[in-house]
Amino acid sequence: MGMARRACAVRVIALLAVLVGARSCVLADTPPNHRRWGLWRPRLIAGVRSNVRDSAMFGIGWQGEGAVRSALRMCADDGSNGVQFGYVRHDGRAYAQQVIVDAQLQIKMNMDWILVEHKTRDHLPAFAWVLRITGEHIETEQDLRSASGASYVSLFLTAASGADEDDIEGQEEEPHVLSEIECTGHSSDVCIQGQSGRSVSALTPYKLMYKQPTYGTPPTLSFAARPPKLAYPEHIVSTWDASISALLVAKDASKHSKGPRRDLSQPVTVLGAWAREQQFASEQHVLRYMKDDGSGVRTLHADDPEAVDSCADARTCSVAVVQRVLERDFRVEIVFSEFAFDDELLVSLCGAALDERIERARRAFDDRFHAVFRGIAQNYKAGSTExxxxxxxxxxxxxxxxxxxxxxxxxxxxxxxxxxxxxxxxxxxxxxxxxxxxxxxxxxxxxxxxxxxxxxxxxxxxxxxxxxxxxxxxxxxxxxxxxxxxxxxxxxxxxxxxxxxxxxxxxxxxxxxxxxxxxxxxxxxxxxxxxxxxxxxxxxxxxxxxxxxxxxxxxxxxxxxxxxxxxxxxxxxxxxxxxxxxxxxxxxxxxxxxxxxxxxxxxxxxxxxxxxxxxxxxxxxxxxxxxxxxxxxxxxxxxxxxxxxxxxxxxxxxxxxxxxxxxxxxxxxxxxxxxxxxxxxxxxxxxxxxxxxxxxxxxxxxxxxxxxxxxxxxxxxxxxxxxxxxxxxxxxxxxxxxxxxxxxxxxxxxxxxxxxxxxxxxxxxxxxxxxxxxxxxxxxxxxxxxxxxxxxxxxxxxxxxxxxxxxxxxxxxxxxxxxxxxxxxxxxxxxxxxxxxxxxxxxxxxxxxxxxxxxxxxxx
Structure with a gap:
């Protein structure tokens, strides 16, 4: 098999997803200066949200294509699909390191997440966070003999439209929308702007940047990878229905509720703005919106689940997906800031500066662990299994x-x-x-x-x-x-x-x-x-x-x-x-x-x-x-x-x-x-x-x-x-x-x-x-x-x-x-x-x- 064909078979799609305006959060009475972000979506392998109602919500997923096809890996499950994951460090507030091993797709990923408190240009308190994902191809004997498959890392930005259960109180509100999606060409940074919060007076604007890969972008691809869909009736759900359905089209198990219900077996309204990096054998590199045919934006209507409407622009959409195609050895960074980035903040959260932040955070966690749990430090060797x-x-x-x-x-x-x-x-x-x-x-x-x-x-x-x-x-x-x-x-x-x-x-x-x-x-x-x-x-x-x-x-x-x-x-x-x-x-x-x-x-x-x-x-x-x-x-x-x-x-x-x-x-x-x-x-x-x-x-x-x-x-x-x-x-x-x-x-x-x-x-x-x-x-x-x-x-x-x-x-x-x-x-x-x-x-x-x-x- 030639090198070009081998490169085609060894790829990862990274899909960034953020749930904007989904109504599930806590501590609405928390003072504004106590608002913060955390990895507080335990059902997901990696999910970020803040502690305000209708918070923007972020999640990570990946899937494989090629000789090995796989369902989306996004929800935390029992490891039956060959995926093991767990935090090796987590301080409960501002730093976490998680290691993920996907044996089937032969990839190991290290995720470092850091939260930073900063000041805006107007000197207002705000938070920023960065997620770095580093992929490493795990080579096996089988892999050496043949091209064993491809992997996809799907990180997506999305929001569910329609009534949430809070409407039990009769408070019907329009879902928050994405204000802008900037997609400007192959291997560029992709920026998404939105708002997070419960009420108009308390909305917090934010900007999310899915940066171009540090390394791992394949030179050419001979096919256009097809992304997973967000939601549709049960009979046409694709391979990742079991994972994604609970997150985007949350299932109401009640047989008694007269209130609004959303179920995969029922038509569901979801506004979706899709974007992905298309790379063809002709070496044309274009970042486009997509319909099912790969060219635009798709809307599913409650009265006609198969109807497809095209949004004029992203301003009317509450769901966005950014999808990248990467080799299994890769590194990408996702940067988030409340209000807006300034150049100094962006530089301090990426690249070599991020290397230093991560190293300091790891040392601080290790030192604090041994100081707090002195009995462990005294009785067990550092680095031991215990x-x-x-x-x-x-x-x-x-x-x-x-x-x-x-x-x-x-x-x-x-x-x-x-x-x-x-x-x-x-x-x-x-x-x-x-x-x-x-x-x-x-x-x-x-x-x-x-x-x-x-x-x-x-x-x-x-x-x-x-x-x-x-x-x-x-x-x-x-x-x-x-x-x-x-x-x-x-x-x-x-x-x-x-x-x-x-x-x-x-x-x-x-x-x-x-x-x-x-x-x-x-x-x-x-x-x-x-x-x-x-x-x-x-x-x-x-x-x-x-x-x-x-x-x-x-x-x-x-x-x-x-x-x-x-x-x-x-x-x-x-x-x-x-x-x-x-x-x-x-x-x-x-x-x-x-x-x-x-x-x-x-x-x-x-x-x-x-x-x-x-x-x-x-x-x-x-x-x-x-x-x-x-x-x-x-x-x-x-x-x-x-x-x-x-x-x-x-x-x-x-x-x-x-x-x-x-x-x-x-x-x-x-x-x-x-x-x-x-x-x-x-x-x-x-x-x-x-x-x-x-x-x-x-x-x-x-x-x-x-x-x-x-x-x-x-x-x-x-x-x-x-x-x-x-x-x-x-x-x-x-x-x-x-x-x-x-x-x-x-x-x-x-x-x-x-x-x-x-x-x-x-x-x-x-x-x-x-x-x-x-x-x-x-x-x-x-x-x-x-x-x-x-x-x-x-x-x-x-x-x-x-x-x-x-x-x-x-x-x-x-x-x-x-x-x-x-x-x-x-x-x-x-x-x-x-x-x-x-x-x-x-x-x-x-x-x-x-x-x-x-x-x-x-x-x-």
Whole structure:
């Protein structure tokens, strides 16, 4: 094969895409000087947006053509298409480095993203950012024998027209448009100008420049590559429908909504301005607009999806795509600035100046990581698998943050859940009228809540790119060690979604992008129930902050707010903590009232029913607990009692003591919390301590008061939350069960259910055997902070177990990371192999704190 033909087969198309005016963002009330840009679209492999509503939105994608045809790579998925990706550095604010390996297309890409704050010509504060993408051809034996295919990098600028879900409020607005597209010839810079923001008074003009490649432009091409289309009816969707449909034509999964819906199976209006660099064998190089025939601009109409209209110019279009053809060894830079570029800014963000910025940012991240997590620097060598795993875990936790805007969908009524107790306690779980934006469905049993702005970390960009209440408390324990202010922004955002009753929806599925990523086979879980709870893990990071503020007020340097930004004084103000204490107190009162048993003597997770059972199991799910298929009572009832929730309530009341004290609440209200915690603690033995006591542990109780004897995570909760006295015989029983390989000890850590249990690996094999890092972190924290720290009969055993367990977890996770370059949702208790969700750098990132031996906020 000749060199010209070989060059033809070795090419990459880079397609720059920006969603302008898509309505999904958060913190609309953020002061203008707090507006900033970030990689806050976790569903995308690389997606940029700001923290204002109707932000411009940017995304990266690529696809292959030639001997190897491929679908578009744009959404974060499970790696089944041979693509691995992940951040190797991410500081949560202004710098990120991501490495992508596409084995099928034989290309490795390094993406460096840098955010810069600058001043405009009028001395106004503004932001700019630059993304550099460097491609490297990965040569294989097969590649040496033949031309194995071509790759395309598609980076696109686009906006969805039509109604967004915010129009539930009746606020119909015209979509923002691109003001200008400058396309001036082969290998020139391509500039796109637009506006970002919610209202006319708050619009921020911007300019985006897709610069000519530094290198990698093929000399000639013998064909004109055909770009992917944005949106059309399902029967003509091209190869990249699965990836792009969720992003550009967001799918509304509701069968009940009367509001506007957009679906691939329905006609959709999208205005599109396409441009690409056409290079022909004749060596003519022209940058043109394109229709389907490659020459112009295309519009899809709602009433005629196949009609093609041509825009007179780009001023009437809200979608643009710039497409380049590149060899697999290439480098391109994309530069963005609010308002406009000046020559000095442009020079400072590109070329050799960018080399220096990137090098400084990488050094700063590495130095800061070792300074913040001193325990890792002291115990693990720089560059070791363990250290690389820890930086990867932190970076991808920070890289999983997202901004969202939208409505939670909730049940207005649920007759299957008890609404009162025999003791006369009336749960408050009704939604107030002002909280409901729209009643859904003809029967009126569903509602869309008032749209909200939301900023959160996510469990996994691959499988769970949305907010989870149960997970978020663990996430922010890690973030707090790195950037207190960033953690505080997210924690405050979660306080903002507490309803007037005190209920918090356990999953935050807000906006089209989050809904499009929701698994279809469990779409019913998208509908939230105002009676269903989740563990109050959110109190853990708040307790850390409260203790640090207390230490700062006391002048204690250790564990004070020395890792915060200058806002630390406001963070520790009485006004801040009054707001926090009131919000968390409201939620705790809701838990205390709504999760009672019928006789009001104990607690139970509401929402269990006969209809929802795992395929391979007899016990109904207990999704509210977070331990979904862990065995409970086979027959759900209003009388069953759940040990883990009772333990959480003991712990939560104790945690609120520190928080309310900092808020300046009266001594009597603080004492009331202490008394309630002590009362619940004393009730634990009388309520759950009956039965044969052959295991020496506490267990759930069924409707008849009989113990449900399953040795596992639930029976360990009194120890893992530090509720058991350090000299209690039940501590010894728990240690014995954890150290026994036939019960809970495994090659990966403490397994979720005893190997000797009849239900072991039954159900969904989710919480019935596998090893989960957050629970093991709680166990390590309890051992480290209490049971191995205080003199008593079990101190030495607790210390030995702590050392063995910590070493086992780190060793096993490092082995998996060395082999697979990622973290997992849980780990197989027999082989130690990672399983379920990949890139699970939410609560599995707690490995960073385990390695650093940081256990703040766990024992109260």
């Amino acid at each position: 250290t690389r795993m820890a930086t990867y875990a932190l970076s991808n936790l920070l890289g999983g943050f997202g901004f969202f805007h939208g409505s939670s969908w909730v049940e207005r009524e649920n007759t299957e859940i008890a609404t009162s107790t025999d003791a006369g306690i009336e749960p408050k779980n009704k939604l107030e009228t002002r909280e409901v934006a729209q009643v859904l469905g003809q029967d009126g049993k569903l509602a869309a809540l008032t749209p909200q702005n939301f900023f959160t970390a996510t469990p996994s960009r691959v499988v769970f790119p949305r907010g989870f209440l149960w997970d978020e408390g663990f996430h922010q324990l890690v973030v707090l060690q790195w950037d207190t202010q960033l953690a505080l922004e997210s924690l405050m955002s979660w306080l903002g979604v507490i309803r007037s009753s005190g209920w918090i929806p356990r999953e935050q599925v807000l906006g089209f992008e989050a809904r499009a990523a929701f698994p279809k086979h469990i779409s019913h879980l998208m509908i939230q129930n105002p009676s269903v709870a989740n563990p109050p893990t959110m109190l853990m990071p708040w307790q850390v902050l409260a203790r640090r503020c207390h230490n700062m007020h006391q002048g204690t340097k250790e564990n004070s707010l020395d890792r915060v930004h200058p806002e630390q004084d406001a963070t520790c103000s009485a006004a801040t903590w009054e707001h926090v204490a009131n919000a968390l107190g409201l939620h705790l009162r809701w838990l205390d009232t709504n999760q009672r048993t019928r006789d009001a003597s104990a607690y139970q997770w509401k929402g269990r029913n006969e209809r929802h059972r795992p395929q391979n199991g007899r016990n109904p799910f207990t999704w509210a607990s977070g331990l979904d298929d862990y065995p409970r009572a086979r027959v759900p009832s209003a009388q069953e009692k759940h040990l883990d929730l009772h333990t959480w309530m003991v712990w939560a009341h104790s945690a609120m003591v520190t928080i309310t004290s900092l808020a300046g609440h009266s001594e009597s209200s603080v004492d009331a919390l202490k008394r309630r915690a002590d009362e619940l603690k004393s009730m634990m033995e009388t309520q759950f301590g009956g039965g044969s006591d052959r295991h020496g542990l506490l267990f759930d109780l069924d409707r008849d008061g009989a113990q449900i004897e399953h040795v596992g995570y639930v029976s360990l909760f009194p120890l893992m939350l530090g509720v058991l006295p350090h000299d209690s015989p039940r501590v010894g029983a728990a240690l014995a069960a954890m150290q026994d390989p036939e019960q809970l000890w495994s090659v990966a850590g403490i397994r979720s259910l005893s190997k000797s249990d009849d239900y072991y690996l039954k159900g969904d094999q989710y919480w019935t055997g596998p090893v989960w890092i957050p629970i093991n972190y709680l166990l390590l924290g309890a051992l480290h902070n209490k049971y191995a720290a205080y003199p008593g009969p079990y101190r030495e055993r607790a210390r030995a177990l702590y050392d063995d367990l910590r070493r086992t977890i780190v060793t096993n996770m490092a082995r998996n990371f060395e082999q697979q370059s990622t973290l997992f949702e849980n780990y197989n208790d027999r082989t130690g192999d990672g399983q379920k969700g990949r890139l699970f750098t939410g609560w599995s990132s707690l490995i960073v704190l385990i390695m650093a031996e940081e256990y703040e906020g766990l024992i109260v």
